[in-house]
Amino acid sequence: MNLARKTMNAPALAAVYERAWRPALFYLASGRTTASDRRDAVTALRLGGAQKVLDIACGPGNFTRYLSEALSGEGYAIGVDYSEPMLARAVADNAGPRVGYLRGDARRLPFADGTFDAVCCFGALYLIPDPLVAAREMIRVLAPGGRIAITTSHRAANPIGEMSRVVGGLSGLRVFGARTFPALFAEEGLVEIDQRVHRLLQYVSATKPAH
Known part of the structure; x- marks a missing residue:
């Protein structure tokens, strides 16, 4: 397990992740606040009503519970993460009537094809081994007509982008080019x-055709 993944599995990080770690790092990387990201996530996923939502690599559930609050009726959100400390924090801090958490591997999701109306992964694909496999799994469990949204690293086509790739690689963070996920989504028919x-971040969303 590389340094980045070891860090994300540390109980000490789980305790401060939502309140300090993530907001600070993501603001430095993108110039955006967590509140802005959450609002845009609801918009990008077109949430509302009795939808079923899957949040991959949910960490301590800081996005999962927020997404669940946009739902109604029989709607619910499930957060999946591999880190036991993160999930323990999610259950303690971000439980709710329309949210649940499950330990699982993003590369082998324990759900049938087309189970969810919306699937997302915010700030984690660069940590997951075989991230393109994980992205295809997200598409597999997405229902026709459903929305997918991700936030991940971005490598600019310039010397700074190349430097970010090298530095990220040393710590185990993958830094993706601009075409990686748009091309994958198009290849999968989205x-x-x-x-x-x-x-340093890219936000990519798409729709799975209804037919």
């Missing part, structure tokens, strides 16, 4: 592909 870049 439509309405939208990509927005904010500094």
